[in-house]
Amino acid sequence: MRTLLSALCCIAIVQSTASIRNKMAALITGDWFAESEVMWPGQRFSLKVKKDGVLHRSRSKFQDILVFQSETYGKVLVLDGVIQLTERDEFAYQEMIAHLPLFAHAEPKRVCIVGGGDGGVLREVARHSCVEVIDMCEIDEQVVAVAKEHFSDSTATSFDDPRLTLVHADAAAYLKAIVDGKGDSSDPAIAAALKRRSSQWPGYDVIIVDSSDPVGPAETLFAPAFYDSMKAALAPNGIVCTQGECLWLHLPLIAKVVTACRATFPSVEYAYTTVPTYPSGQIGFVLCSLDDGERALIRPTRAPTTSLQKLLRYYNPDVHAASFILPEFAARELKKSR
Amino acid sequence: MRTLLSALCCIAIVQSTASIRNKMAALITGDWFAESEVMWPGQRFSLKVKKDGVLHRSRSKFQDILVFQSETYGKVLVLDGVIQLTERDEFAYQEMIAHLPLFAHAEPKRVCIVGGGDGGVLREVARHSCVEVIDMCEIDEQVVAVAKEHFSDSTATSFDDPRLTLVHADAAAYLKAIVDGKGDSSDPAIAAALKRRSSQWPGYDVIIVDSSDPVGPAETLFAPAFYDSMKAALAPNGIVCTQGECLWLHLPLIAKVVTACRATFPSVEYAYTTVPTYPSGQIGFVLCSLDDGERALIRPTRAPTTSLQKLLRYYNPDVHAASFILPEFAARELKKSR
Numbered sequence: 001m002r003t004l005l006s007a008l009c010c011i012a013i014v015q016s017t018a019s020i021r022n023k024m025a026a027l028i029t030g031d032w033f034a035e036s037e038v039m040w041p042g043q044r045f046s047l048k049v050k051k052d053g054v055l056h057r058s059r060s061k062f063q064d065i066l067v068f069q070s071e072t073y074g075k076v077l078v079l080d081g082v083i084q085l086t087e088r089d090e091f092a093y094q095e096m097i098a099h100l101p102l103f104a105h106a107e108p109k110r111v112c113i114v115g116g117g118d119g120g121v122l123r124e125v126a127r128h129s130c131v132e133v134i135d136m137c138e139i140d141e142q143v144v145a146v147a148k149e150h151f152s153d154s155t156a157t158s159f160d161d162p163r164l165t166l167v168h169a170d171a172a173a174y175l176k177a178i179v180d181g182k183g184d185s186s187d188p189a190i191a192a193a194l195k196r197r198s199s200q201w202p203g204y205d206v207i208i209v210d211s212s213d214p215v216g217p218a219e220t221l222f223a224p225a226f227y228d229s230m231k232a233a234l235a236p237n238g239i240v241c242t243q244g245e246c247l248w249l250h251l252p253l254i255a256k257v258v259t260a261c262r263a264t265f266p267s268v269e270y271a272y273t274t275v276p277t278y279p280s281g282q283i284g285f286v287l288c289s290l291d292d293g294e295r296a297l298i299r300p301t302r303a304p305t306t307s308l309q310k311l312l313r314y315y316n317p318d319v320h321a322a323s324f325i326l327p328e329f330a331a332r333e334l335k336k337s338r
Numbered sequence: 339m340r341t342l343l344s345a346l347c348c349i350a351i352v353q354s355t356a357s358i359r360n361k362m363a364a365l366i367t368g369d370w371f372a373e374s375e376v377m378w379p380g381q382r383f384s385l386k387v388k389k390d391g392v393l394h395r396s397r398s399k400f401q402d403i404l405v406f407q408s409e410t411y412g413k414v415l416v417l418d419g420v421i422q423l424t425e426r427d428e429f430a431y432q433e434m435i436a437h438l439p440l441f442a443h444a445e446p447k448r449v450c451i452v453g454g455g456d457g458g459v460l461r462e463v464a465r466h467s468c469v470e471v472i473d474m475c476e477i478d479e480q481v482v483a484v485a486k487e488h489f490s491d492s493t494a495t496s497f498d499d500p501r502l503t504l505v506h507a508d509a510a511a512y513l514k515a516i517v518d519g520k521g522d523s524s525d526p527a528i529a530a531a532l533k534r535r536s537s538q539w540p541g542y543d544v545i546i547v548d549s550s551d552p553v554g555p556a557e558t559l560f561a562p563a564f565y566d567s568m569k570a571a572l573a574p575n576g577i578v579c580t581q582g583e584c585l586w587l588h589l590p591l592i593a594k595v596v597t598a599c600r601a602t603f604p605s606v607e608y609a610y611t612t613v614p615t616y617p618s619g620q621i622g623f624v625l626c627s628l629d630d631g632e633r634a635l636i637r638p639t640r641a642p643t644t645s646l647q648k649l650l651r652y653y654n655p656d657v658h659a660a661s662f663i664l665p666e667f668a669a670r671e672l673k674k675s676r
Contacts, residue, residue: 017399032382042410043614044384072380089586099506244381248614272619274612274665276381276586281619282612288465313667322663327612329651 002286011065025082028054033068039281040249047073048278055150062144073277075150079120079143080086086277087154090120094155094274095315096323098124101206101241102131104289104301108127108205109133110235112284114171115211117143122314124162125208127308134164135193135204139169144168171211175229194308203235209242212322224260237291244270244286246279247330254330257286259337266292270334271323274331298324353525365419366392371406378587378617385411385424385615400482405488405545411615413488417481417621424615425492428458433653434461434611434661435623439544440469440578440625441638441658446466446543447471448573452509453549455481456495456519460502463546465646471543473531476507482506509549513567541573547580560600567604575629582608582624584617585668594670595624597675604630609661612650618668621669636662 005263027034034046053069066078074087085093102108110133111125117138122333138144143167147156150178159166167174169189177185177194181201205231230240245254254270258279261268265288272284287297304312326334365372372384394442400475412425423431436459440446448471449463455476463472476482482504485494497504505512507527515523515532516539523529545568568578583592590609594620599606603626610622625635638658664672 034384042386042408046372046382046384046388048380048382070380081434111396128343217343248612274618276618278619280612280614281616309666314665317671318663319665320671322660325656326662327657328647328654331656 001290003273005282011030015085018027028068033070033078035078035083037278038083039243045277047076047083047086049072056146058146058257059140060140062142062314065142068128069147071229075154076277077147077151079243080110083156083277085118085120087151087280090118090155091274091312092275092314093278093283094120094124095312096319097121097208097210097241097243098270099312100285100297100320100323101125101208101239101287101306102128103302103304103315103317103337104287104297105205105237106301108239110202110204110206111135111174112137112204112207112233114175114209115139116208118147118151118155119144119157121251122161123155123158125162126161127311128188129218130165133162135167136164139168139170140313141168142273144314154313163195165196169193172176172226172229175233203236203238204233205235205252207233207240207259211243214304226259227264231288231290234290237289239290239297242266242286242288244272244284246283247272247326248280248282251330251333253338254284254286254332258334261286261288262337264288264292267296269297270330272295272326351435355652358581362524371408371414371416371419372408373416373617381617383421384618384638385409385421385616387529394479394484396484400478400480402597403480403484405484413486413492414506414615415489421437421615423434423456423458423491423493423571427614428456428493429614429650430460430611430613430652431621432458434609434657435459435546435548435579435581436633437650437653438609438623438626438658438661439546439577440466441642441653441655442625442635443543443575443577444639445608448540448542450472450475450513450542450545450571452513452545452547453477454546455498456489456493456494457482459546459670460499461493461496463644464496464499464501465649468561470501472499473505475507475512477504477506477508483509498644503534504529506532509547510564510567513564513571517570532560542571543573543576544622545571545576545578547578550579563615565599565602569626569628572628576597577602577628577635578624578626580624582610582622585610585664586620589668590623592624593675594671599624599626600675602626604628605634607635607662608664608668609635610664 028049032046033049034044037044043063048071049185050069050071056067058065063080068076070076077084077088111131113121113136115138117140122136167189169187173187173221174190177190227292258268258270267289272282274282289296298321300317303317368652369387370384371387372382375382385536388407388409396403406414408414413674414424415422448564449469451459451474454460476576505527507525511525512528537620544644593631594606596606605627608622610620627634636659638655641655654660
């Protein structure tokens with residue numbers, strides 16, 4: 001799963017939620033699903049739906065949820081008209097958004113996942129045996145339920161992990177409560193989660209933001225205050241990795257995000273991965289670290305064990321380093337804020 | 339411009355030319371152009387056409403040619419229903435297919451371009467001041483004419499370069515005549531080109547294959563004999579770079595191609611670039627070198643001058659090296675033939 005626009009980017013989005021939501025209604029014409037193109041006008045990606053292939057269609061408290069069986073990409077999860085994952089290529093996103101920060105960190109023990117209701121990021125985080133605590137804050141319980149029903153063979157494989165505490169709450173409120181150290185949050189889910197937290201809580205080593213559409217339920221995650229909360233919620237040398245949109249579609253916005261992050265974090269880098277079913281075929285990540293060492297994010301400090309590497313289909317240590325090498329047009333733009 | 343399937347890949351394509359051509363008819367419905375998806379079933383990319391935006395539509399001796407003004411990607415060239423270039427992202431393809439072999443070579447003086455009728459590869463090759471001879475063999479004169487009319491500000495900028503000899507002929511016959519050293523080719527265009535060739539011709543330093551659709555006019559380029567001809571037409575340490583399709587769509591075929599090339603050339607590598615309007619958002623290149631030095635292709639032996647680098651929007655020396663770092667699923671597959 002990924003956001004439609006990255007957390008910080010969306011500050012620049014001024015269209016009303018309602019009008020975008022209307023336009024975003026998933027569109028299946030004949031046997032083709034055509035993605036909403038509101039956020040990338042003038043281009044449109046379509047997937048062929050198998051005969052009788054619509055497996056789920058509902059409206060949760062927060063968003064429209066659609067699952068269909070495609071002809072050539074396996075099952076597809078769509079939220080508010082936008083493809084979140086297909087079984088064929090989801091690993092390229094999940095592995096990279098998870099393993100870039102996790103292998104950049106010397107010893108990640110406490111990890112927070114924001115969003116990620118399909119379970120894909122959780123699956124990847126759970127593969128790190130050094131991780132002791134996985135807190136996941138996904139606002140939409142129904143997305144998790146749908147993932148467990150339809151994607152139990154692909155992304156939703158690790159919801160039983162004993163290290164996991166899954167909270168269905170607004171992540172901005174959740175992180176703020178964590179930072180404030182208050183167990184008396186007005187949200188009972190948050191209050192319950194915080195009660196289990198020791199007073200000696202040292203902060204997260206890694207926070208991964210895999211939230212859904214900023215014009216939908218994840219709106220509150222897009223205020224700058226959320227980024228201050230994330231920074232405050234990190235342990236020393238902690239790393240944040242957020243979905244960072246596509247260089248080909250939103251470079252001016254990405255540049256603003258990176259510039260803003262550089263004013264806050266000692267190390268900020270941008271990486272990307274290729275995902276055929278995402279707009280323009282790729283998606284990036286903004287990585288921020290409290291470690292100010294040169295190449296703190298770019299050079300992995302650990303490598304997958306042989307057995308873990310065998311499970312991975314996109315990530316390896318060479319891919320890690322190469323994912324930060326950007327096309328000249330983008331490198332030039334993002335260099336300006338260094 | 340790029341082939342629909344790479345030269346070698348197409349050996350495996352068994353559909354009849356006629357049936358594919360029929361399906362490939364460019365499809366503009368309402369104000370959207372939808373690309374033919376014959377070669378990548380189940381997925382479809384569409385571009386919005388500007389009002390009254392169809393600028394050219396014809397059938398040459400070889401193929402259907404369409405040019406339209408898109409809403410968000412500038413002018414678009416379509417051959418037989420498949421997007422060949424858009425003004426917004428063409429540089430990612432042209433720069434990489436040209437500069438990867440040209441900067442891998444220590445001093446490319448003699449360059450052959452196969453196909454490339456839109457002029458984009460020629461534009462990039464012409465930027466190398468060390469290049470003395472540019473021979474270009476494009477079978478379809480009409481594509482060049484259309485490019486000169488509609489893309490004179492973007493790709494078709496260098497057809498007046500004094501180093502250029504442009505031959506409209508079948509490139510397989512052309513290269514065979516070059517190798518055989520025969521000036522008496524039955525094709526007068528080839529015979530004329532060869533007459534200008536000195537008997538001391540040392541071979542090409544770089545051959546770039548940017549041919550069009552293998553089920554169309556470029557069919558003859560897809561026999562293994564063409565690859566033997568290319569090898570024979572190279573000078574010592576010469577390099578061939580051919581469009582090599584998309585890792586996400588045609589990996590088994592790509593693996594076969596790379597394996598076949600490794601039986602013939604001492605150094606064979608695969609690189610890729612991102613191009614939003616190509617199927618699945620990226621396209622790769624098979625590079626073969628007569629130089630057996632380790633990293634002969636991966637490490638550029640020269641770097642762009644400062645003034646050239648300023649003109650480039652995708653390529654730089656870091657991008658060169660990184661483009662050979664493949665996602666684990668692909669790296670694993672292509673390692674098998676090492």
